[in-house]
Structures are given as C-alpha cells and as structure tokens.
Amino acid sequence: MFFIKIKVLICFLLLLSGCEFSKYQSTNLKYTHNINIETPNNKYDMLLKKHLDRLFNNRPKKDTNFILKSNISFTSNETLSVSGLNVLQSTKGTVRYSLIDSKSGKILMSGSVVTFPALSSSSSSLYTNDVSLQHIKERLILSSAKKLYLKIKLIMKKLN
Known part of the structure; x- marks a missing residue:
C-alpha cells in the first residue's frame, strides 16, 4: 500500500x-515575430544577416510582420600598445538599422549600434595582418548581431 x-x-x-x-x-x-532581414550583398553584411537569422529563429515560409534593414561598417585607427613600442590597429564596428512595419510601411525605430574596439596584432607580415583583421571583423559582427538582437527584442516587448 x-x-x-x-x-x-x-x-x-x-x-x-x-x-x-x-x-x-x-x-x-x-512575443515571437518573424522578421525579414535585408542587408546589402557583401561578405560582412551577409554574415550579419546569417547571425541575426539564427538569433531570431526566422522561418522562411512564415509571414513577416517586420522588416529589419541593416548594414555594417568598420572603422580602423592606429593606436599604440601598452608598452608604447608597437603600433596596433583598433577596429570598431557600426551597425545602422531601421525596423519597419511590413503592413503599414512605417518606420518603428532606427538607429545604430557601435561595438567595443578590438585590437589587432602587430606583425611585420602583411598576410598575418590581413587575416587578423578578417577575424576581428567576424568577431565584431557576432558581437554587434547580439547587441542588435537584444535591442530589437526590447522594442518588440514595448510594442506588445
């Protein structure tokens, strides 16, 4: 028993x-919405679109409620290392975006997201510097996609 x-x-x-x-x-x-993400057709913008699609869990056959137009640009500046002996490249990524309601065509929110600067290595090889810059840009794209996702998620919560 x-x-x-x-x-x-x-x-x-x-x-x-x-x-x-x-x-x-x-x-x-x-609170889930399907967002159509539109970016220009270059390498870094397509990477940004792919990361945003993964974060938003977009399904291609579902009707879209919103359109997110975004593009990313990078700026590089020369800075000195901590010891002051080497010149490093400091790279920042800036994502400009606008969120549009697909039914009314009205812009709900627009702005930009700036990432923290990333430093590249100081090497005498041009190939190493180029590969380092590509890796930095890919890391900045991932970081900016996460920041933009959180910002859009907050906007969606305010709309509901």
Whole structure:
C-alpha cells in the first residue's frame, strides 16, 4: 500500500511539472515575430544577416510582420600598445538599422549600434595582418548581431 501511494505521488508531481512547463512555453511564444532581414550583398553584411537569422529563429515560409534593414561598417585607427613600442590597429564596428512595419510601411525605430574596439596584432607580415583583421571583423559582427538582437527584442516587448 505504501508503494502505491508513492507511485501516485510521483505521477501527480510529474503531471504537475509537465503542465507548468507547457504554460511557460506558451507565454514565451507570444512575443515571437518573424522578421525579414535585408542587408546589402557583401561578405560582412551577409554574415550579419546569417547571425541575426539564427538569433531570431526566422522561418522562411512564415509571414513577416517586420522588416529589419541593416548594414555594417568598420572603422580602423592606429593606436599604440601598452608598452608604447608597437603600433596596433583598433577596429570598431557600426551597425545602422531601421525596423519597419511590413503592413503599414512605417518606420518603428532606427538607429545604430557601435561595438567595443578590438585590437589587432602587430606583425611585420602583411598576410598575418590581413587575416587578423578578417577575424576581428567576424568577431565584431557576432558581437554587434547580439547587441542588435537584444535591442530589437526590447522594442518588440514595448510594442506588445
């Protein structure tokens, strides 16, 4: 008799936790919107689009509620190292974006996101400097995509 009561209690707890998890998922799905991301056709903008698609979990067959137009640009400045002996390249990424309602065509929000500067290595090889700059740009794209995702997510929460 004791074992039957324990089994009934365990089944009750499992059913209760299953109901709680389904309620949690339904509230999270309420805020999801499918966003069509438009970028220019160059290497770095396409990487930005791919990262944003992954973050937003966009599905290609679903109707889009919003259009996000974005492009990324990079600026590099020469800076000195901590010891003051080497010249380093400091690179910043800037994403300009505008969020448009696809039904009305009205711009909901526009602005820019600036990443923190990233320093490249100081090498005498041109190939090493070029590869280092490419890696820095790819890291900055990932960082700016995450920042833009959080900003758009806040905008979507305000709209609901």
